[in-house]
Amino acid sequence: MRPSIHEFDMTEGVAERGTAHRAASTLAFVLPGLPQLLAGRKRGALALGAWVAVWMVLWLRWSAVRAALGGGRGSGAVTILGITLVAVWVWSWRARADVGPAAQERASDTWGGPVVVGVGALAAIVLAALLAPLLTDFDPYVGGSIRSERLIGPSSAHLLGTDRLARDVFTRILYGARISLTIGLVAAGLAATLGTMAGAVAGYVGGLVDSVIMRTVDIVLAFPRLVLLISIVAIVRPSVPLIVVILALTQWPSTARLVRGEVLSLKERDFIVAARALGMSRSRIITRHLVPNALGPVIVATTLGVGHAIVLEAGLSFLGIGLSPSIPSWGNMVAEGRENLLEAWWLSTFPGLAIVVTVLAINLVGDGLRDALDPRAHAP
C-alpha cells in the first residue's frame, strides 16, 4: 500500500537488506520479536511481550520457580514456561528474514492493531492461568488466619485483597481463569463441531433430515438462551463437565443455521457438482469439500461463542444456579463478593473485571477474524 523508497532503488535495497538481516539475526536471538516489530510486523509485539513476561516471571518469582524445580507445586507450570520460551525463540528465528518491505505489507494486511491487542491480552490471560502456581504464593482454597487476614483491601501482600475466608483474591482469579477459560473453550468447540456437522448434513442431504434438524434448531432458538439454561439447571446442579455440555447444547443451533445457509449456496457451485460427478460419497463431499469452505463464519462465531459461554457460565454461577460455590469460577467469586459489597468492594469488582477483559479480548479477535475471513461482513 504505502509506496516505499526501497522498492524503487534496487541496489540500495539489497545492500540495506544485508545489514538489516544480520542485525535482525542477532536481535532475534537476544530480544525475539523486536526486529519483526521494528520492521512493522505487529505480531512481533506478541513474541516480545511473551519473552519479557517469561523473564519477568523467572526474575521476580525465582524462589517459586526454584521450589517448583525441586519438585514442589507448579512443576507443570515450569514446563509451560520453558515451552513458551523455546516457542518464542524458534518463531523469532524462523521469522528473522521477514523484515523487508514486502513482508511488512503482507503483515499489515492480515493483522490489524485491535487483533494484536486482543490476541496479546488473551495470550497473557491463558499464560497467567497456566502459570498460576508460579505467580502466587497462596492457595486458592485455603485462606490465612480468619481473625487477622479477613477482608483486607488491596495491598502489597495481597494484590487484590482477601475474601471473607481470608483467601487471596488474586490467586483465586488466576485459578478461576483455568475454570472459566476451559468451560468457554470446550463448550464453544463442542458446539462448533456439533453445529457444523448438523448444519452441513441438513443443508446437503435436505428433505426429511433437513426438516428434523432445522425444526429442532428453531425450537431451541425460540427460547432466550439464558431462559433455556435456567430451565435445564432447574433439574440438575451442574458440575464443570455438565455445564460445558449444557452450554454446547444451547449454542450449536445457531452454528448449524449458519453452516446450513453456507452449504446451501456452496452446494450448487461447480466444484461440488464436479465432486459429485466424480462419484464421491456424500460423507466425503461434506467433510472434504463443503465443511472446509464453510468454515470461515464458523470460526468467527465460535470465537465469539467462547466469550458468550464464559459470560453465561459466570451468570448462572452468579445467580446461584451454576457451578457449586466451592469452585472458584469468576461468576461464583462475583456472587460471593456481593454479600460484602459495601465493606469489601474488591471482592466483586476484580473477578468481574477479569471477565470483562477476557471477553473484550475475545471480541476484538472475533471482529478481526470476521474482517479477515468473512468476505460479506466487511466493515465499511
Added chain:
Amino acid sequence: MFVVVHLAPGDPVDIMAGPALTADAAAQMRANFGLDRPLAVQYGRWLAAFATGDFGYSHTHQAPVRTVLASLLPNTLSLGAAALLGSFVLGILIGVVQALKHRTAVDGALSVVMLFFYSMPSFWLALMLTLTFGLMARNVWGWPIWFPASGMYSVDYQSLGSAARVVERLRYLTLPTLTLTLVLTAGIARFMRGSMLEVIGEDYVRTARAKGLSERRVIWGHAFRNALLPIATLSGLYVPLLLSGTVFVESVFGWPGMGRAMVEAVHARDYPLVMAGSFVFAVMVVAGNLLADVLYAAIDPRVRYD
C-alpha cells in the same frame, strides 16, 4: 422438557414439607397432587391443562402460576420497555455520530467504549452501579444524589403524594434501566453506524447533496430516515437479549419481575413456574420476531409478503 424436569431428584413435596413430615403424610400429599401417577399420565394432564391456559399451581407463591405471572409480567415489561427505549435512543445517536465522524478518533473511541460495555456481563455492571450510585454515593461519599439499590419502591410509598410517587418510581427504575441500556446499546450503535454509512454512499444522498441541500437536511432528512429502516426490525430481534438481561438485572436489583421469579423457582424446585415462565419468554421471543417482520414490511415499501 417435561420429562427431564421430572427426572430430577427430589420433588415439590420434599420442599414444601420439610423433614418433619411422616412418610404416610408425604405419600398422601403426592397422591393429592397426582404425583404418584405414571409419568405419561402426568404429562398428558399437564399438556391438556397447559393448552387451556392453566399453568398449574406455584407452591412457593401459594397461588396459581397464571396469577403469579400476571402480577409479575407488567414489572418485567415496564423495565424492558424502558431499557429498549433507552438503548435505541442512545444506540442510534451514537451510531449516527460514529458514522458522521467515520474513521476519526471520535469514531474509534466510541467503538472501544461500546465494545467495552458489550463485553460486560450485565450482572457485574449492575453490581458496580449499585456499589457506586447506590451504596457508596449514599453511605460513604454522601452525595446528594443517589439511587436506591433494590426493589421497586420504598416502604412509605403508599403515604406519598402522586408527584412524589412518580419521582420515586423513576428513581427506583434508574439503575436497572441504565444497566440494561448500557449493555444493549453497543449492538444497536454498531448496526446503526453500518446502516448509516451504507446509506450515505447511496445515489439519492449524492443527489440530495447535488441539489444543494444543506448538510443538515441531507443527513437528517434523507440519510438518517433511510438508515433507520433496518434498525426498526432490530427492535424485535432484541427481545431475547433483553429478556436474558432482565433475568440478571431483576435478580441484582430485587426487581419483582418474571426473571427473578424464575431463578427463585429454580432454587425452590417450583417446576410449574419454571415451565410456564420459559413458555412465556418463548412466546415473547416469537412475538418479537413477528414484530420484526411486520415492522419491516410496514416501513419498507420494497418488502411485500404475499
